[in-house]
Amino acid sequence: MTPSLERWTAERSAELYGVREWGAGFFGISDKGELQVTSSPACFDNAVSIPEIIAGVQERGLDMPVLLRIENILDTQISLLNDSFQAAIQSLDYRGSYLGAYPIKVNQQQQVVEAVTRHGKKYHHGLEAGSKAELIAAMGMLGDTEAVLVCNGYKDEEFVDLGLHATQLGFQCILVVEMPGELPLIIERSKALGIKPILGVRVKLSSQANGLWAESGGDRSIFGLNVAQIIDVIDSLKEADMLDCLQLLHYHLGSQIPNIREIRNAVAEATRVYAGLVAEGAGMRYLDLGGGLAVDYDGTQTNFMSSRNYSVNEYCVDVVEGVMTVLDEQKIDHPIIITESGRALVAYYSMLLFNVLDSARFEPEPLPESLPEGTNIHIQHLFETLQVLNIRNVQECFNDILYYRDEVRQAFNHGKMTFRERALGDNVFWETINRIASLAKDLHALPHELEGITEALSDIYYCNFSVFQSLPDAWAIGQLFPVMPVHRLNEKPVREGLLADITCDCDGKIDRFIDSQGVKRTMRLHELKESEEYYLGAFLVGAYQETLGDLHNLLGDTNIVTVRIKENGEFDFVGELEGDTVEDILSYVEYDTKALFNRFRETAEEAVRQGRITPIQRRETLRAYKNGLQGYTYFER
Numbered sequence: 001m002t003p004s005l006e007r008w009t010a011e012r013s014a015e016l017y018g019v020r021e022w023g024a025g026f027f028g029i030s031d032k033g034e035l036q037v038t039s040s041p042a043c044f045d046n047a048v049s050i051p052e053i054i055a056g057v058q059e060r061g062l063d064m065p066v067l068l069r070i071e072n073i074l075d076t077q078i079s080l081l082n083d084s085f086q087a088a089i090q091s092l093d094y095r096g097s098y099l100g101a102y103p104i105k106v107n108q109q110q111q112v113v114e115a116v117t118r119h120g121k122k123y124h125h126g127l128e129a130g131s132k133a134e135l136i137a138a139m140g141m142l143g144d145t146e147a148v149l150v151c152n153g154y155k156d157e158e159f160v161d162l163g164l165h166a167t168q169l170g171f172q173c174i175l176v177v178e179m180p181g182e183l184p185l186i187i188e189r190s191k192a193l194g195i196k197p198i199l200g201v202r203v204k205l206s207s208q209a210n211g212l213w214a215e216s217g218g219d220r221s222i223f224g225l226n227v228a229q230i231i232d233v234i235d236s237l238k239e240a241d242m243l244d245c246l247q248l249l250h251y252h253l254g255s256q257i258p259n260i261r262e263i264r265n266a267v268a269e270a271t272r273v274y275a276g277l278v279a280e281g282a283g284m285r286y287l288d289l290g291g292g293l294a295v296d297y298d299g300t301q302t303n304f305m306s307s308r309n310y311s312v313n314e315y316c317v318d319v320v321e322g323v324m325t326v327l328d329e330q331k332i333d334h335p336i337i338i339t340e341s342g343r344a345l346v347a348y349y350s351m352l353l354f355n356v357l358d359s360a361r362f363e364p365e366p367l368p369e370s371l372p373e374g375t376n377i378h379i380q381h382l383f384e385t386l387q388v389l390n391i392r393n394v395q396e397c398f399n400d401i402l403y404y405r406d407e408v409r410q411a412f413n414h415g416k417m418t419f420r421e422r423a424l425g426d427n428v429f430w431e432t433i434n435r436i437a438s439l440a441k442d443l444h445a446l447p448h449e450l451e452g453i454t455e456a457l458s459d460i461y462y463c464n465f466s467v468f469q470s471l472p473d474a475w476a477i478g479q480l481f482p483v484m485p486v487h488r489l490n491e492k493p494v495r496e497g498l499l500a501d502i503t504c505d506c507d508g509k510i511d512r513f514i515d516s517q518g519v520k521r522t523m524r525l526h527e528l529k530e531s532e533e534y535y536l537g538a539f540l541v542g543a544y545q546e547t548l549g550d551l552h553n554l555l556g557d558t559n560i561v562t563v564r565i566k567e568n569g570e571f572d573f574v575g576e577l578e579g580d581t582v583e584d585i586l587s588y589v590e591y592d593t594k595a596l597f598n599r600f601r602e603t604a605e606e607a608v609r610q611g612r613i614t615p616i617q618r619r620e621t622l623r624a625y626k627n628g629l630q631g632y633t634y635f636e637r
């Protein structure tokens with residue numbers, strides 16, 4: 001893996017890291033080899049350099065890692081979804097309309113919900129709440145009474161009452177019945193408060209979706225009513241003289257549905273149910289398709305679970321067409337179509353930026369020309385294998401050295417070999433593995449046993465972030481995110497490595513990377529320089545990653561910086577949230593940090609009493625402790 005002299009260009013980096021494929025037009029690489037980001041793919045001319053943003057962040061005194069949000073990417077995505085539905089509605093002569101409802105759980109941060117309600121206002125983009133706390137946030141944030149406020153999730157009396165009050169205030173607040181037991185409570189509370197509710201039902205569809213989150217849809221889903229239960233709802237509402245209140249049919253197949261066929265099947269099935277409800281005399285107005293609109297994380301445009309085989313435009317056209325086909329057949333009015341897309345709106349707008357602290361290489365020390373007299377016989381065998389290794393006996397030599405390596409270990413464990421001999425044995429073994437790996441590159445078909453050899457020899461880059469805090473889905477459910485360097489992109493990346501975080505957990509790593517041919521176990525990286533930081537980014541992390549994260553190893557929230565890109569290609573820092581301090585984190589896990597400090601002071605005073613330290617050293621120690629409490633939880637340079 002020696003650096004070669006061939007010319008490397010920004011273009012080759014773009015290909016290598018698939019920027020055009022996953023970037024959806026938001027990302028590109030400048031001639032200077034810097035990753036750029038724009039808020040509007042239509043004019044990449046106003047793109048700004050991410051290293052420049054990093055420099056600005058550091059000048060303001062914030063350390064890496066930083067979660068960077070590009071505020072107006074969110075605006076662009078809200079417009080894309082609404083405009084695409086609008087276009088589909090017009091081109092197909094659909095006689096209903098479209099309303100979006102942003103599901104708060106996808107990213108609950110106030111900044112996000114604020115942006116959705118502010119920019120979404122011209123489309124009457126509403127909100128979806130799945131819990132009491134989310135409903136309370138939504139009622140405070142949503143000023144638009146033409147937008148919908150969809151209430152999903154388990155509802156207790158307080159939740160139902162809040163929803164009814166919202167309706168009374170003029171909100172299009174829809175209480176969706178998810179469980180058979182909820183209806184009697186809703187009927188009772190609406191009678192008690194004298195407020196007529198707007199009701200929906202969530203149907204369990206039998207159309208099964210594939211993908212990581214598939215189980216939230218389909219017959220086995222936890223939420224929703226089957227058709228027989230919906231009939232019960234109709235009968236109960238009739239009895240209470242409230243059938244006109246039932247206005248919405250809801251389903252949610254699960255998030256990240258990669259295959260358009262599954263989306264179409266579900267639309268067809270749900271529209272049949274909708275037609276059935278109309279025939280039963282319910283006051284139907286809305287058909288709510290839930291979430292599922294996927295993000296092409298790996299840029300392959302396939303039905304692979306981290307991708308999608310359709311565009312936003314196709315999604316909208318297929319949905320509108322699917323609804324029309326069923327309803328026109330039965331001469332039923334076209335409803336207002338609602339979708340609760342979350343992931344597709346917010347994924348692009350955040351990226352995690354971090355520096356690399358160090359790297360480890362698995363390269364043996366140079367070997368002697370020949371082995372010293374009396375070297376252990378197994379090491380001699382290893383050494384001889386290395387001498388005879390060539391392209392024709394790769395497999396055979398590989399088997400041999402595995403055998404001899406085990407013999408070396410045995411000998412060491414039984415006390416028949418010294419510490420230094422063991423080191424020599426390991427060294428010869430790794431040198432041979434390295435040679436095998438480079439010979440294996442020229443083999444037409446790689447023997448089964450040799451698969452994964454490059455991975456075993458790859459570098460480890462130690463990176464200043466926590467997977468558990470910032471990319472929880474990468475750890476928990478094996479979700480892929482695009483990861484790449486944000487600078488030096490006109491230099492050839494000559495190393496092959498995986499990324500380890502700074503938690504001391506062996507799961508704290510990224511070793512699955514996007515690839516046009518499937519999933520790669522390592523990625524190409526640049527050689528580290530002594531005098532210069534090396535910055536990487538993990539992209540499309542705006543959905544679900546911010547609050548699912550945890551405090552593993554007490555690494556807390558990162559610094560968050562929000563930037564707005566201007567039309568002239570400049571950018572403004574519009575928001576800055578400092579990450580957690582050590583003190584913050586300790587208090588989250590119920591420490592009383594004052595008491596902690598006092599206790600530590602006593603320990604230090606005891607050390608003075610025993611003559612271990614001087615009072616002046618005590619002062620130094622306490623100052624260091626206090627600084628630590630007030631510092632960032634990540635590695636600070």
Ligand SMILES: *Cc1c(COP(=O)(O)O)cnc(C)c1O
Pocket residue numbers: 103105106128130152252254255256290291292293340341342343344543
């Ligand atoms: C999670 C969820 C969504 C969001 O799904 P995305 O695939 O992120 O758009 C929408 N509706 C409901 C009911 C959900 O639970």
